[in-house]
Amino acid sequence: MIHYNPKEWFHFIFNVHKSDTIRKLWPLMLSVSVVSGGIAYLELNYLKLSETTYIKNVGMMHSLLGFVISMLLVFRTNTSYDRWWEGRKLLGGLVNVSRNLALKIAALPIPEQEKSFFQYTIPKYAFALKEHLREKQFFGKGNILFEIDGGKHIPNQVAGTMFKKVSEWHDNKLIDSQTLYLLNREINQFTDLCGGCERIKNTPIPFSYSAFIKKFIFIYVITLPFGWVFSLGYFVVPIVPFILYVLASLELIAEEIENPFGTDDNDLPVDEIANNIEKHIAEIL
Numbered sequence: 001m002i003h004y005n006p007k008e009w010f011h012f013i014f015n016v017h018k019s020d021t022i023r024k025l026w027p028l029m030l031s032v033s034v035v036s037g038g039i040a041y042l043e044l045n046y047l048k049l050s051e052t053t054y055i056k057n058v059g060m061m062h063s064l065l066g067f068v069i070s071m072l073l074v075f076r077t078n079t080s081y082d083r084w085w086e087g088r089k090l091l092g093g094l095v096n097v098s099r100n101l102a103l104k105i106a107a108l109p110i111p112e113q114e115k116s117f118f119q120y121t122i123p124k125y126a127f128a129l130k131e132h133l134r135e136k137q138f139f140g141k142g143n144i145l146f147e148i149d150g151g152k153h154i155p156n157q158v159a160g161t162m163f164k165k166v167s168e169w170h171d172n173k174l175i176d177s178q179t180l181y182l183l184n185r186e187i188n189q190f191t192d193l194c195g196g197c198e199r200i201k202n203t204p205i206p207f208s209y210s211a212f213i214k215k216f217i218f219i220y221v222i223t224l225p226f227g228w229v230f231s232l233g234y235f236v237v238p239i240v241p242f243i244l245y246v247l248a249s250l251e252l253i254a255e256e257i258e259n260p261f262g263t264d265d266n267d268l269p270v271d272e273i274a275n276n277i278e279k280h281i282a283e284i285l
Contacts, residue, residue: 021249028248029241032221036240039225044233062227065220072213073250076205080254083200084268087260090196091273094129097193098122098277101186102284110174117165119285121158123278128154129194130270133201133261155194162187201259210255217247 022029105118132155148157163184170180204210221244225236232239253266260268 021252022245024252025245025248029244032244033237033241035222036225036229036236037234040229040234040236043229060227062220062224069216069220069247072216073247073254076209076213076254077250079205080258084257084260087197087200087268090193090200091268091270093189094126094193095273095277095280097186097189098126099280099284101183102281104183104186106284108175108179110169114165114169114174115285118162119281121162121165122281123274125155125158125162125190126274126277128158129197130261130274132194133197133270134263156191159187159190159194162190197261201261205254205258213251217244217251221247 102118102122105115108115132153148154166175166180166183166187169175170177175183221240224240224243228236228239256264256266261270
């Protein structure tokens with residue numbers, strides 16, 4: 001995730017960051033400008049279709065469709081941002097659950113070597129969830145206090161070891177049944193948060209909807225020179241690619257943030273959150 005000062009207008013306007021959509025769109029923008037120039041040249045020098053009233057009014061179609069495409073893009077970006085924000089709330093919940101569990105364990109009258117198990121496993125759940133959402137099998141560095149099967153759901157395995165440990169404490173009379181219930185309820189929330197993150201990651205925007213928007217944007221932009229060349233002339237060469245940049249950028253941004261757990265510039269700071277959890281748990285325990 002990019003950290004920035006939202007008040008620095010000059011930096012935003014004149015600096016082209018590597019995450020700027022113009023880096024991805026410039027080949028298509030260049031192609032559209034060439035097509036626009038060719039259409040303008042043919043119309044202004046050979047076809048002379050502007051003399052036909054019906055052809056000259058083609059631009060009215062784009063005025064009507066412009067409203068439709070703007071509504072579609074607003075819905076698209078709002079839906080993607082809702083997924084991004086929901087992911088941030090889930091990660092914030094992971095931070096809170098980790099702290100709460102650590103605080104409860106720190107207050108228990110049990111040997112310190114028993115508590116050290118959770119000093120290891122609570123942060124490792126955050127790292128395991130991070131890699132799981134990125135479809136990786138890396139579990140972390142350091143001494144392994146329990147066996148992990150890399151071919152299975154690693155966050156579930158880590159949560160399972162937490163349940164097993166508190167059950168052992170109860171069997172060994174280190175904690176009573178009420179404390180066991182409270183600890184199990186805290187550990188349950190780890191799996192709930194994991195399920196919420198998986199729901200966001202594994203449920204993309206429906207294919208037909210995403211494909212329709214892309215086709216709509218392309219057809220809308222590629223037909224703009226036919227309707228606007230009568231009034232703009234060769235100015236369609238810079239104007240049409242700019243319209244493409246605006247419309248397609250909204251779609252690209254929506255695509256990037258709809259899965260907020262990756263490593264793109266606009267994704268959530270999952271690595272930073274996991275590192276903070278490890279730091280805070282070490283302070284508590």
